[in-house]
Amino acid sequence: xxxxPGRMEQKHTSPAARRTRPALTLPALxxxxxxxxxxxxxxxxxxxMGGVPDIGAIPCSxxxxxxxxxxxxxxxxxxxxxxxxLKAVSGKPLQEVVNAADRTGPPWxxxxxxxxxxxxxxxxxxxxxxxxxxxxxxxxxxxxxxxAVTATx
Amino acid sequence: xxxxxxxxxxxxSRLWKPPIVGLVTFVLMFVGVGLAHxxxxxxxxxxxxxxxxxxxxxxxxxxxxxxxxxxxxKNETFQTWVGFFGGLIVWMCWxxxxxxxxxxMNWGMLPRMDGAGGLEVSGTYPEYMIMGSTVGTLLxxxxxxxxxxxxxxxxxxxxxxxxxxxEGLGPTTKTAKDRNYAIITxxxxxxxxxxxxxxxxxxxxxALTGKGNLFVAVNLASVFVAVVWAGFCLTRLIQFKRTxxxxxxxxxxxxxxxxxxxxxxxxxxxxxxxxxxxWSYKLEASVLFGAFLTLIALLVVAPKKxxxxxxRRVSAAE
Numbered sequence: 001x002x003x004x005p006g007r008m009e010q011k012h013t014s015p016a017a018r019r020t021r022p023a024l025t026l027p028a029l030x031x032x033x034x035x036x037x038x039x040x041x042x043x044x045x046x047x048x049m050g051g052v053p054d055i056g057a058i059p060c061s062x063x064x065x066x067x068x069x070x071x072x073x074x075x076x077x078x079x080x081x082x083x084x085x086l087k088a089v090s091g092k093p094l095q096e097v098v099n100a101a102d103r104t105g106p107p108w109x110x111x112x113x114x115x116x117x118x119x120x121x122x123x124x125x126x127x128x129x130x131x132x133x134x135x136x137x138x139x140x141x142x143x144x145x146x147x148a149v150t151a152t153x
Numbered sequence: 154x155x156x157x158x159x160x161x162x163x164x165x166s167r168l169w170k171p172p173i174v175g176l177v178t179f180v181l182m183f184v185g186v187g188l189a190h191x192x193x194x195x196x197x198x199x200x201x202x203x204x205x206x207x208x209x210x211x212x213x214x215x216x217x218x219x220x221x222x223x224x225x226x227k228n229e230t231f232q233t234w235v236g237f238f239g240g241l242i243v244w245m246c247w248x249x250x251x252x253x254x255x256x257x258m259n260w261g262m263l264p265r266m267d268g269a270g271g272l273e274v275s276g277t278y279p280e281y282m283i284m285g286s287t288v289g290t291l292l293x294x295x296x297x298x299x300x301x302x303x304x305x306x307x308x309x310x311x312x313x314x315x316x317x318x319x320e321g322l323g324p325t326t327k328t329a330k331d332r333n334y335a336i337i338t339x340x341x342x343x344x345x346x347x348x349x350x351x352x353x354x355x356x357x358x359x360a361l362t363g364k365g366n367l368f369v370a371v372n373l374a375s376v377f378v379a380v381v382w383a384g385f386c387l388t389r390l391i392q393f394k395r396t397x398x399x400x401x402x403x404x405x406x407x408x409x410x411x412x413x414x415x416x417x418x419x420x421x422x423x424x425x426x427x428x429x430x431x432w433s434y435k436l437e438a439s440v441l442f443g444a445f446l447t448l449i450a451l452l453v454v455a456p457k458k459x460x461x462x463x464x465r466r467v468s469a470a471e
Contacts, residue, residue, distance in 0.1 A: 044271060048360030050263035050282065052271060062272045066264060070279055073261035 056081040056130045060121035063129050067118055075114040082117070082133045090142040101140045108140070169455045172391030178399040179390055181448040182407025187414070187428040188445055191438060193245055194429055206258060209250035216242030216339075223335030227463035230397045234453075236338025237404065243339075244346050252280035265359070276419070277357060285354035291347050298344075303327045306341075307389075308405075329460075338401055349408045353415045372416045383410040396452050397461045 043053040050070070052058055055077045066074040083094040090097055098108045106112055113136065120132035196212075197205045216239040223235030256262045256279025265282065267275035298309045302322035313319055355361060356375050362368040386406040393399035417423040431438035 045266070046360070047363065048265075048282075048358060050265045050277075050279065052266055058272060062274075065274045069264045069274055070257050070262060072258055073263040073279070076261050077263060 051077060054081075056085065056128075056133055058129050059125070060127045060129060060132065061125040063121045063132075064125060067121075075118060078117050078129055078133065079110070079113055081129075082113070082136065085130075085133050086137055086140070086142050089137060092142075097140055097142050166456045169396070171394060174396055174399045174455075175387070175391035175393045175403070177448055177452060178393075178396070178403035179387060179406055179410075181445065181452065182400075182403040183410050184407075184441060184445050184448075186407055186411040187425055188442060189241055189245065190425070190428040191431050191442070193249060194431065196245075203258075206250055206254040209246040209254070212250075213243050213246030216240070216246065220335055220339050223339075224333055226335065228461075229334050229463060230400075230453075230457055230461045232333065232335035233338045233397045233400050236335040237342050237400065239335070240339040240342025240346075244343050248284075248347075249280060252283045253278070256280045256283050277354070281350075281354055284350055285358055287347070288351045288355060291344075291351055295344070295348075305332075334397065334401070338404070341401060341404055345405045345408045349412050352412055356416070357419055369420070372420060376413050376416050379409050379412040379416075383413075395458055395461055396455050397457075400452070 045051060045053055051066075051073070052062075055063075055074075063074065063078070079094075086092065086094055086097045092100070098113075101108050116136045116139065117129075117132045120135055121127070121129060124131065200208070219235050219239040219242070223232045223239065226232055226235070260279070262279035262282060264279060265275045265277040267273050298304050298306060299312050299316075300318065300322070301309070303325045304310065304313075305325075313322065352375070356371050359368070362371045383406055386402070386409070390399060390402050390406055393402060414423070414425050418425055427434040427437045427441065
């Protein structure tokens with residue numbers, strides 16, 4: 001027996017509804033075609049600005065080159081991305097994640113966070129920056145399911 | 154009573170006459186711009202970036218000390234050399250390295266990205282983004298030379314002529330012997346370098362010219378202007394007989410010609426990697442550096458007119 005939605009709809013559609021179908025179908029079709037034909041815009045930075053639209057989804061090799069030229073801004077950019085990631089996986093802002101983190105080892109300062117991210121990418125140039133963030137998140141003990149991060153196509 | 158120090162006129166040289174003097178000084182200044190890039194890279198490499206940026210304000214004072222020696226000298230040729238190298242050092246340390254520290258280490262700016270997917274670091278590093286914003290300051294300061302009746306720069310004299318300023322400004326109150334060529338060359342080096350940087354940075358700014366056809370059109374127009382301008386000045390430069398005057402005139406000619414190098418590199422039509430990555434081009438970079446030093450040595454030993462070495466300076470009234 002086929003219980004597909006179309007079939008169920010057909011079974012329970014009243015004659016009045018059937019009469020109005022052509023009037024509803026046309027705009028729906030137009031909307032469907034319109035949404036199907038729209039091509040997603042590639043995100044690009046405003047022309048005068050430096051950096052990339054999604055610092056968490058670039059190859060570590062690119063990140064390493066950016067760090068070489070502009071260490072402070074690049075690492076801060078990824079820390080900002082990390083704060084959003086940690087909030088998503090743990091529900092806590094960065095400061096609270098750091099407060100609740102494992103206290104063994106050096107203290108979790110801004111420099112250690114940045115240093116760990118940079119060190120990961122330096123050691124794994126073929127990985128993406130999101131991998132560095134998820135690795136540091138695990139070290140921090142951020143709870144919750146860790147969403148997969150993929151590179152910008 | 155005033156006296157004139159008598160010195161014998163130098164023997165007429167078969168070599169040091171037009172167009173050799175102008176050509177040698179042009180090549181020297183053109184290659185010099187590239188080697189200034191190399192010098193910066195070498196300083197940063199040998200001292201380390203953090204040390205370089207920390208000591209650059211102090212290093213800049215060596216340019217001022219040089220200038221101090223130059224200003225005290227009576228020798229025009231010495232004044233010119235010292236003014237040139239002092240200007241280079243000060244520009245490098247107090248502008249380039251200092252902007253580098255501000256942009257990269259203090260303000261946390263990010264480099265502009267380029268290439269496929271915007272994932273290649275372009276040559277527009279943070280310090281150059283800051284420098285691009287100084288165009289207004291540059292133009293404001295150039296007003297001084299535009300409205301200064303004592304300027305001898307041909308470009309500003311041309312502006313004064315076209316703007317009908319000559320009568321209002323009145324005749325210059327300075328003669329050649331009143332001028333100190335150390336500070337003149339120093340300021341010339343700084344302003345010419347600044348101007349050419351600003352020119353390149355404005356035409357490279359994607360916020361102004363985009364990355365498509367307009368970018369290519371503006372930059373090719375820039376190449377046209379730079380070639381014609383440098384070429385015109387070169388035709389005048391090759392008529393020079395005095396090495397000191399030719400050196401000063403060659404500073405803008407070499408720099409304007411260099412504008413083309415930066416643009417053609419940006420358009421992927423050539424590369425000046427030999428200057429910014431000398432380790433990969435040890436032999437080529439060494440040859441260029443050797444040629445540069447040879448040209449300097451030749452110009453230093455070239456016969457000079459008495460006025461170039463201060464021999465005709467009028468001493469104080471006795």
